[in-house]
Amino acid sequence: MKPSLHFRPLRPAVAADGATTLDLLITVSAPALSPERQARPRQPLNLALVIDRSGSMSGSKLSYARKAARFLVGELSERDRLAIVTFDDEVEVLVPSQPVRDPQVFIRAINTIHSGDCTALFDGWLAGAMQVANHLDAAAMNRVLLLSDGQANEGLTNSAEIAAKVAGLTSKGISTSAFGLGDGFDEDLMGAMAGAGDGTLAQIESPAQLADLYASELEGLVRTFGKKVSLGIRAKRDVQLLDVINDCELTAAGNWQLPNLRHGQELNVAARFLLPPWQPNREIVSVRLAWQQPGSQERHSFVEHLTLPVMAAADLNGMEPDLAVIELFELLLANRERSLAIEELDRGNLRAARAHLEAIDQRLSLLPQTEAIQKERLLLEEKKTLLDQDRNLSRKRMRRESLRSSMSVWEPDTDTSKGSL
Amino acid sequence: MAQPPTSSVSADSGASLVSYGLEELLATAGERLGEEITPRTVRLYATEGLIDRPGKDGRRAVYGQRHLLQLLLVRSLARRGLSLSAIAPLVVCSDQDLQEQWQQLDDGTSASSPPDARTEALAYLQGIQDSTAQSTAQATDHPSALLPLLGSVLSSRSASLRASRTGSRSSASSSRWHRFSLAPGVELHLSESASIPPPGSRREAWLQRLIDRLREQLDQQD
Numbered sequence: 001m002k003p004s005l006h007f008r009p010l011r012p013a014v015a016a017d018g019a020t021t022l023d024l025l026i027t028v029s030a031p032a033l034s035p036e037r038q039a040r041p042r043q044p045l046n047l048a049l050v051i052d053r054s055g056s057m058s059g060s061k062l063s064y065a066r067k068a069a070r071f072l073v074g075e076l077s078e079r080d081r082l083a084i085v086t087f088d089d090e091v092e093v094l095v096p097s098q099p100v101r102d103p104q105v106f107i108r109a110i111n112t113i114h115s116g117d118c119t120a121l122f123d124g125w126l127a128g129a130m131q132v133a134n135h136l137d138a139a140a141m142n143r144v145l146l147l148s149d150g151q152a153n154e155g156l157t158n159s160a161e162i163a164a165k166v167a168g169l170t171s172k173g174i175s176t177s178a179f180g181l182g183d184g185f186d187e188d189l190m191g192a193m194a195g196a197g198d199g200t201l202a203q204i205e206s207p208a209q210l211a212d213l214y215a216s217e218l219e220g221l222v223r224t225f226g227k228k229v230s231l232g233i234r235a236k237r238d239v240q241l242l243d244v245i246n247d248c249e250l251t252a253a254g255n256w257q258l259p260n261l262r263h264g265q266e267l268n269v270a271a272r273f274l275l276p277p278w279q280p281n282r283e284i285v286s287v288r289l290a291w292q293q294p295g296s297q298e299r300h301s302f303v304e305h306l307t308l309p310v311m312a313a314a315d316l317n318g319m320e321p322d323l324a325v326i327e328l329f330e331l332l333l334a335n336r337e338r339s340l341a342i343e344e345l346d347r348g349n350l351r352a353a354r355a356h357l358e359a360i361d362q363r364l365s366l367l368p369q370t371e372a373i374q375k376e377r378l379l380l381e382e383k384k385t386l387l388d389q390d391r392n393l394s395r396k397r398m399r400r401e402s403l404r405s406s407m408s409v410w411e412p413d414t415d416t417s418k419g420s421l
Numbered sequence: 422m423a424q425p426p427t428s429s430v431s432a433d434s435g436a437s438l439v440s441y442g443l444e445e446l447l448a449t450a451g452e453r454l455g456e457e458i459t460p461r462t463v464r465l466y467a468t469e470g471l472i473d474r475p476g477k478d479g480r481r482a483v484y485g486q487r488h489l490l491q492l493l494l495v496r497s498l499a500r501r502g503l504s505l506s507a508i509a510p511l512v513v514c515s516d517q518d519l520q521e522q523w524q525q526l527d528d529g530t531s532a533s534s535p536p537d538a539r540t541e542a543l544a545y546l547q548g549i550q551d552s553t554a555q556s557t558a559q560a561t562d563h564p565s566a567l568l569p570l571l572g573s574v575l576s577s578r579s580a581s582l583r584a585s586r587t588g589s590r591s592s593a594s595s596s597r598w599h600r601f602s603l604a605p606g607v608e609l610h611l612s613e614s615a616s617i618p619p620p621g622s623r624r625e626a627w628l629q630r631l632i633d634r635l636r637e638q639l640d641q642q643d
Binding site for chain 1 (some may be wrong): 454455456457478497500538542543545548549554625627628629632
C-alpha cells in the first residue's frame, strides 16, 4: 500500500514564448484502510499522559482532566501501555508505564490528582517522555500527550529550546501531542511542541471537550498511515521555487515537514514556481515523498516528476484557471495572513492586524462562495470581532488556524483532527 | 555509461571499500538527495576544498564513501541556506564524524536503522535531564526509612542513590509523597525525602525492579 502524489496546476500548461508563474497544488493521498487491515487488531500504543495540575487547573478543569483521563484508560487494552504523569512545580509519576490490564489501577491513581503550584511544563513532558522511552516499542505508536492550561514558568521555559528538545525526541521515535486548555496557555509554545513532536495540536476552550479530543487522538493514532512525512520539492534547472504557501517547518535535509498522514486522508501543499520560456517534454519539478510506517523503522520514499504541455502565452492566459486550485491557495494564504495578523497584534498594532484579516476576506469574497469559503469567512469574521472583545482568545484562535497549513490541528466541530491542509 | 565499482582503491584517497566513478557518484548522491547533481557541481566543490580530491585509477577519477558523504553533506547544508565558506569547516573531519553529521541531517533517509531505538531515546532524554537538573541534584548517603522494607534492592544500590529534586522545598519540612500503584489495592508511597534515584531512567529501572519484586511477593500469596 503506497500513498500517491498528484499534481494539479492552476492551468494545465506552461508558456513557450514567455515566463510562466506556475501555481501547483501537490496532493498527497494515503490509501484507505483496507477491510482486512481493519479487521486485524490495531498496533499497540505506548502512551504517557502528562497532566498539568498547577493551581490554575483547580476546579472544573482538573475535574474534566480526570474524567477524560479515565475515558482514555477505558479505551486502551492490555496490549497498550500507559503512564500517567502530573506536574506543577514538581513532577510526579503517578503510574509508571505499564500495560493497561486493570483499568482500576489507573483510575484510582487518576482520582488522586489534585492541584498544586507552578507549571514545570518541560519537566513534566520530560518525565512522560522517559516513561514512553523506557518501553519504546518500534511496533507501537509511541507518544506523549501533554495537557496544560498554563505557561511554562518553572524549569526550562524557552519555547524554541523546548521545541528543539521535543524535535530531538521525535527523531528517536517518540512523538508528542500538545493540548492547551482554557485561556491561559501559551499557544505559541504548544504549537511549537506539537509541530516539533510530529503530533496533534489542540486548543480546548471548554474542558468538556477533552473526552472528544482524546477519542480523536486515539482514532488518529490507530489510523496513522505514515509518520515523519516529508516532501522534497526540487525545481529543475532554470526553474525557481518562489513560495510554498504552507508554512511548514523544514527538515534537516531541506524538505517540508508534513503532519502524520492518516489512512484515507489527503494533504495539500501549494507551491509557486517561476519558469522561463519552456520547451516541450522538459521536466519542471520533481517531488519526493518520504514517510515512515508506524511499527517500522524503515523509511519509504518515491519521486514523481512533473512535465506539462507547452503553448503560446496568449493561449495559456486564455485558458480557464482551475477554481479548486485557486480556492486551496487562497485558504492556505488565509492561514498565513493570520500569522501576519498575530505579528501585528504582538507589536500592539491592532489596526494592522485587522487589516490583514480584512485583506484576505476581501480576496475570498471574490471567489465562488463554496461551503469551504463561506466557513472560512465566518472564521475570519469571528476573529475580527474577537480582536476588540478578547484579544487573547483571538490570538489563540488565529494561531491555531494559522497552523492548520502545516500540522495536525484538532478541530472540535469535526469528528477527526484533519486539518485543512 | 557508469563504470562498475572497482575494488582497488588507494588508501590515501580517504575512501573505504566502495569506490565510484564520477557518474556513479552523481547518480548515488542524486538519488539520496532527490535532486540532480552535475559534474560541474562536484568539480566546483573539489576546487573549493569541500570535497577531497578524487583518487586516480589510470586516467579515471575515483571517488569513495568519504567523497559521497562530503557531497551529501555539502548539498544538504547548502540547501538549508548555508554558504560554502560556512560549510567548509564542517566537512574536514573524520569519516565517522561525516557519517554522523549526515545521519543527523538526513531525516532518516539512510538505510541504516539505529541499533537500539530505546537505548538511544533514553540516552537522549538522560542527556537533557542531566543538563537541566545538574544544579538541583544532590548526593545523599543516609539510608531511608524504606531500607528495611526494600531489603537488598535498595541497599545494594544505596551507594549510588541520589535524592529526588529538592527544588524550593527542604526535605525536612516535606510532606510530599509519590504514590505508585503496584496492583489492585496495593500502592507504594514514597516520601520525597526517601533516598531513591533521581527522576529518569535510573529511577524507572529502580522502580521497575522494585515493582517486579513486590509483584512476585504478591503473586506468591495467591
